Amino acid sequence: MLIIHHWDADGITSAALTVKALNLEDFVNITPPIGEFRFDDRIKKYIEKAEKIYVLDLNLPQEVEDIEKETIFIDHHIQKKIKNPYVKQINPVLDGKDFPSASFVVSEYFSNWDYLSALGAVGDIGERAFNIPKVLELLNLEGIGKEDALKLVQLIDSNYIIMDRESVEKAVKVVLELEPKEILEYEEWNKNLEKINDAIENAISNIKVKEGFAFIEFESKFNIISKVARKVVWEMSYDGAIVVNKDFHGKAQIYFRISPNLVDKIKMNDIINTLKTKGFNAGGKKDVLGCILEKDDVDEVLKIINEYLR
Structure with a gap:
C-alpha cells in the first residue's frame, strides 16, 4: 500500500486517517519534493512497487493519468476530472460541493471521523474552521481547545516549512502514535516552530x-x-x-x-x-x-x- 500525500497538516492528517480507517500495518507514505507540485523519480519508483495507491490532498490529476494500478485519488482542490479508468477520483468540487479540507473528504469517504479530521480543516482554513460545528464537535471529544488546535497544526506544519521531507513523512506515524497532549510537547517540532516564527x-x-x-x-x-x-x-x-x-x-x-x-x-x-x-x-x-x-x-x-x- 502506497500513500502519496501533501506535505502540510491537511495532507499528513489525511494520510493518518486513511491508515486508521483501513487498519493498515504495512504501508509506505511519501510526499513530493516540498514546494513542488510534481511526482519526482523517487515517487515513481515507489509507484512501480506498489499494489494499490492512495493520492491525498495533492492537486496533481495529471500525474496519475498514466498509472496502470488501482489508485484512489482524494482531494478538495479545483481540478479537472481524471480520465484514467484505473483511478477512482473522490473530490466534492466535481459535484459543485465545497469541503474545508482533504481530511474532511477522507473522513466522509471512509465514514471515520476523529480529531485529525478537524486538524486538517484548521490547517487549511485557519480559525474559520471553528465556525464549522463538526470541527468543534471533534475537537471537544478530545478536549482540545481552539488555541491548542492551532498550535498542533503549527507543529505538524513545521516539518515542511523547514524543508525536511523525511520528517514530513515521519510525521504521519508521529500523529498516529502520540496523543494530542504529547504532540504539543514534542520537543523537535517545538524547536522548529521557534525558528519559523522568527x-x-x-x-x-x-x-x-x-x-x-x-x-x-x-x-x-x-x-x-x-x-x-x-x-x-x-x-x-x-x-x-x-x-x-x-x-x-x-x-x-x-x-x-x-x-x-x-x-x-x-x-x-x-x-x-x-x-x-x-x-x-x-x-x-x-x-x-x-x-x-x-x-x-x-x-x-x-x-x-x-x-x-x-
Missing part, C-alpha cells in the same frame, strides 16, 4: 500596502510563504496578499491569497489556468494560488496576477 516576523516587516492589498518580498530557505500570506489576510485583515520569496533554494515562490469576501470577485481558477497555459508550475483553490518558478520569471507572473486584479 522568519515570518522578519518577512512581514517588509510589508507594502496598496488599496487593501499587501505586497511582501523577502528571501528565506524556509517554506514560510503560505504562512506569511495567511497571517496577513487572516490575522491582519488585509483584502489580499501577494507574497514573493525571491530566493528559495535557487528558485522563486509566489503566493497569492484573498479574503473570503473577494472569492466571487476574483476568479482564482482563471489565473491558475492562465499560468498553467503559459507553462508555469501553479496550483491552488478559489482563494489561493501558489507558484514556484525561475527567478527571472517573477515579473511575468506578477504581471498576470495584476492584470486580473485590475
Whole structure:
C-alpha cells in the first residue's frame, strides 16, 4: 500500500486517517519534493512497487493519468476530472460541493471521523474552521481547545516549512502514535516552530500596502510563504496578499491569497489556468494560488496576477 500525500497538516492528517480507517500495518507514505507540485523519480519508483495507491490532498490529476494500478485519488482542490479508468477520483468540487479540507473528504469517504479530521480543516482554513460545528464537535471529544488546535497544526506544519521531507513523512506515524497532549510537547517540532516564527516576523516587516492589498518580498530557505500570506489576510485583515520569496533554494515562490469576501470577485481558477497555459508550475483553490518558478520569471507572473486584479 502506497500513500502519496501533501506535505502540510491537511495532507499528513489525511494520510493518518486513511491508515486508521483501513487498519493498515504495512504501508509506505511519501510526499513530493516540498514546494513542488510534481511526482519526482523517487515517487515513481515507489509507484512501480506498489499494489494499490492512495493520492491525498495533492492537486496533481495529471500525474496519475498514466498509472496502470488501482489508485484512489482524494482531494478538495479545483481540478479537472481524471480520465484514467484505473483511478477512482473522490473530490466534492466535481459535484459543485465545497469541503474545508482533504481530511474532511477522507473522513466522509471512509465514514471515520476523529480529531485529525478537524486538524486538517484548521490547517487549511485557519480559525474559520471553528465556525464549522463538526470541527468543534471533534475537537471537544478530545478536549482540545481552539488555541491548542492551532498550535498542533503549527507543529505538524513545521516539518515542511523547514524543508525536511523525511520528517514530513515521519510525521504521519508521529500523529498516529502520540496523543494530542504529547504532540504539543514534542520537543523537535517545538524547536522548529521557534525558528519559523522568527522568519515570518522578519518577512512581514517588509510589508507594502496598496488599496487593501499587501505586497511582501523577502528571501528565506524556509517554506514560510503560505504562512506569511495567511497571517496577513487572516490575522491582519488585509483584502489580499501577494507574497514573493525571491530566493528559495535557487528558485522563486509566489503566493497569492484573498479574503473570503473577494472569492466571487476574483476568479482564482482563471489565473491558475492562465499560468498553467503559459507553462508555469501553479496550483491552488478559489482563494489561493501558489507558484514556484525561475527567478527571472517573477515579473511575468506578477504581471498576470495584476492584470486580473485590475
